[in-house]
Amino acid sequence: MGTSSLARSVALLTLLCLLLTCHGKLSTKFYAKSCPGVAAIxxxxxxxxxxxxxxxxASIIRLFFHDCFVNxxxxxxxxxxxxxxxxxxxxxANVNSVRGYEVIDAIKTQVExxxxxxxxxADIVALASRDAVNLLGGPTxxxxxxxxxxxxxxxSAANANLPGPGSSAASLVAAFAAKGLSARDMTxxxxxHTVGRARCVFFRGRIYGEPNINATFAAVRQQTCPQTGGDGNLAPFDDQTPDAFDNAYYANLVARRGLLHSDQELFNGGTQDALVRKYSGNGRMFANDFAKAMVKMGGLAPAAGTPTEVRLNCRKVN
Incomplete structure (x- = not known):
């Protein structure tokens, strides 16, 4: 094969890898030679x-979850x-809620x-979510x-696949099982939710209408989330350590201080009560299980045969 033919073949292969799924099994060393500094960036x-x-x-962590759960x-x-x-x-589940797009753009610019x-x-989001957890005091x-x-x-796929704030424990278990994730992974x-905030519109029904809630906690939340208006007002999921990635979320559930209906469903006389109690008293167990579940969720792949590429701009196809 002549030099020009070889060059054309290499160029064609590069183009195909940009347009199609040329990547096989995931690996921690995937960019060891092609982009060794990506993790640091x-x-x-x-x-x-x-x-x-x-x-x-918290927004970047949520971005990863909301990405992986849809295809x-x-x-x-x-x-x-x-x-x-x-x-x-x-x-x-995303509009006026999911954030962090600009951070991913900034990372992509430097990586490119x-x-x-x-x-x-997709790999940038996976790395950034790991780093976000760790930077807030959580595991790596x-x-x-x-x-x-x-x-x-x-x-429509996002609307169909993302669990909502009013989800029951049974529907949460089923939604995660559909992705190959166990009830323990889900919990x-x-x-x-040990970090981050939620909008009033998503927890109003809980703080005004549900019996399994700490009365003092409900009263505090009602101060900034009226029965009408204020839909966009924010409240922390964990008002004890709102920006620390710890196990306080579970202690809050045991104390009936879950912010969303779907949060408190994990500790409401159901199958996950025992695990919630364990996590509330054992931060290391939670951290280990969380890290394992993030790796497992991060392995969710598009359906076989789905056209993919390595985007040059994360907001649009090549």
Missing amino acids: VRSVTAQAVAKEPRMG GCDASILLDDTPTFTGEKNAG AACKATVSC WNVQLGRTDSRTASQ ALSGA
């Missing part, structure tokens, strides 16, 4: 964002709407400068890498 930008606004850490961890949540599809950003057309947006883990980015997104991953 992601952590640096994430650390700056969290230092500026600790709440952003796998493929960065579909990052895509802006186009004339050919309505994406996930304006789905019920260092390693052009190499690192997927080795992130499996080698994901590719979807070429489309679906608002551990719910512990991400």
Whole structure:
């Protein structure tokens, strides 16, 4: 084969890998040769964002969850709407709620400068979520890498797959089981609500109408979440240590201080009560289980045959 033919073949292979799923099994060393500095770049930008606004850490963690639960961890949540599809950003669980897109953009810009057309947006979100947890005082883990980015997104898929704040324990278990995640995984991953905030519209029904709630806690929340109006007013999931990734979320559930209906469902006379009690008294157990569950969730992949690529801009297809 001549030099020119070889060059054309290499160029074609590179293009195909940008447009199709050329990545196989995920690996912690996927970018060891092609982009060895990617983890340091992601952590640096994430650390700056969290230092500026600790709440952003929770937002990035949530971004990862909301991405993975809709057709796998493929960065579909990052895509802006186009004339050919309505994406996930304006789905019920995401609109005026999911944040952190600009942080991912900032990371991607630096990564592209260092390693052009190499690192997927999906892998950036996976790394950033790990770093966000750790920067807020939580555990760390080795992130499996080698994901590719979807070429489309679906608002209807997001609406169908993302659990809502009014979910029952049974529906939560079923939703996670549909993704290959156990009830224990679900309860551990719910512990991400040890950081972050929720809008009044999502917990109003609980603080005014549910009996399994601490009266003092309800009264405090009612001060900033009236029965009418104030839908966007924020309250911390954990008002004890709102920006620390710890096991206080579970202690709050035992004390009937869960902010969302779906939170308190984990400790309401059901199958997860015993595990919630264990986590409330054993932060190390929670941290270990959370890290394992994040790795497991991070392995959720798009359906076989789904066209993917390594996006050059996380907001749009190449």
